[in-house]
Amino acid sequence: MQPPVGAGIWRRPYLLTTVGAVALIFLAAMQSLAVTTVMPTVAADLGGAELYAVAFSGSFATSIIGMVAAGAWSDRKSPAQVMWAAVIGFAAGLVVCALAPSMLVLVLGRLVMGLGSGGLVVALYVIVARVYPPNLHGRVMASFAAAWVVPSLVGPAGAGAVTEFLHWRWVFAGVAALAAGAFAMLAARLRKLDLTAPHPDTSPVAGRLGLAVVVAIGLLAVSLAGEAPGGTTSSILLAAGGFVVVLFAMRPLVPRGTFVARRGLPSVILTRGLIAGACFGSEIYLPYLLQQHYGFSPTWAGLGLTVGAITWAIGSETSGRWGARIGNARLAVGGAGLLALAVSTLALSVWLDLPAWIPIVFWGFGSLGMGMLYPRTTVLSLAYSTTRNQGFNSSALQISDGVGTSSSMAVMGLVFVAAPAAWAFPAVFGLGLIIALVALIPGLRLGHAGEMGR
Template structure:
């Protein structure tokens, strides 16, 4: 199959385990401890940024007079990620994951600085796009590290560790970000996060360097050439997604041209970059890849608008609005831990379907908070249910992707999985932005002088509930034909 990374990105895990001291112990055993801690520290950085941004975004959008571009500030991140994912996959193949990982962290920090110093909303969106470039470089490199360095039996635990890294940011991130936003200003939420870059650089660097050195000694296959055509398709996908989002923000006749151009660029690029049959949910790996995008898009498109709803409709402070999402981060970690239990390993399909159902219930339940008689803490309860569902589904999808991938395709399919994730976020957050603006949510008058119309939030949540239920239906196709 044609993929974002080629065969050399994922030499057999068994061979790597032999090089690192044998397939014994857990993820914190001597052969894997340093890499596990390094990976967790990188995810910790991304998690702190995500929780902080969710809390500060409503205030930032208002002060920059850019509420109409609120969704763009989220989807712009994932748009640039589309391009970075392919570049990172090929970079990992040529030179190993250390280069894209460390470079991605630095670029990510630069994007935070641009966003934190932005004078208007468009510059703020540009900063978020730079962050997306860094995040795209990082996430594929992390998956390549997991595919190379950890045997199959430990991968569920590694993905559970990914989720566990969100626990502390989920607890402290909204409170800290909200306090900083209220007392120092939203800009410091972005300008302070780059300090955390020092942690993953210090922890990950030496361990990864040793792993790459051993990998080069054991590698037998020649390193592939850089595929410029794939990079071109990735650029087409990013540009097409950007044009579609721009067209959605205009909502006038002039939007037709950029909308058609965006679709004309995005569709053929996606068909070349994802495994054959992904868009029609073909059985096995294509359905698995598709479901990752469906899950991420439905959940994060809803999550992006929850703090804004709590601030504009229920009058909560940025701190309390951000804390609404804390329960989701905690339960996500719990769900991911549960899917890694030995007794549940043979129930991947069931856990994926259950995860989508719980996510749909959570998104629909959040809609009830628009009713004044419903207490605001109901949103936290609903999001705890959704986090549990995502922990079960997303981690199971990642494990199943690895299981259905031949050793020479595992890294490439990891890149496709992340690309599906980014596409799901771009398209569904973009759709949410169109719905939000079309129903009056983006008007400056509504933002400042009166509450944002309840319908602007309700329609988004109900549409995303339907998307999650679609994922539950498709989950039966993750099992390949006999």
């Protein structure tokens, strides 16, 4: 169906699709932030504190399997079918968590939820590719980024209030119910569209799913390396071994040439993993820095993340509106450069004992850069795709994102523990700076897809 001239993502024929998709991203964001807030209460209520870390890392590991399965299914059949399975898995996992009588059952629910959430994002990307024309892809990704702003502002506080005045179980149950409602809007629109790939991919899937399981296990080993018995040496060996396993298993799951920054799609995939690792690995230490070094309360320590969420949305809107005019190389240099500036400022804030407003403001600049570049990599992955491999490329992008994030978090955690107290924060942020600078290498090799006149 040809859209009317001047049609935007918030106008017909895209309105219902946009509302449903953005609502699902919004709820996924709420779930992520809310669960982080209530999990200490959950662990205290159910016992099994030794499973606390697994409740997070396990969900992330199974999401890798969901990503690969969703990508293969979308390329063979229709992303609409994948969305049904993904939302059912996501909601079912949340319901299991809401009803969990023990921490073990809650972890099982998180594993199921991870399968669904991993498939959900990949399916949404393929739906964007097949429903919207290429000139609107940037605007859709900007709307996805904006959907994280409100959860970042109210998610933790809202989850805390629900836990305090009702019960933590309502946090899980509420998101499950809302997810079902959001998907109902999207499903009503998708039912009228034929999203089946015109040239289905018929390559074997079992091997890729097996590799996804290996990647998930490797990431689990990397994520839990800090808790390995035997001290720092054992932790480093476990993390290194897990990382090597992940890299070998990843190779068939990403485009050929990804690890050597081949121009075009491979560099897009690699850039995504590097900037995700630099940003999200550093971000988790910002509230810790504000509390430990500057004496902020937990509530005020979240200010840096709030500022970052707002500037990220601004950067994403900029990229969505004018990314084709600005050009991929400029966005890469600007985005990764601002991120490197922000992370280096966090390190200098400790060394030079700078005022607290400086790391907060500069983290806003770094998030602005991420908002410019992060959604652009999604747009480019779709621009380099055909209907035969949209699912594969979307899952590759998410896998790179996840591997980069979890690996950097694990390594930064080991560095933070092993470094002398005075060097802990500078060492962590220094590592983030190195990763951000390395991201410039593939960032300058993104090619010209999606640019004005191309």
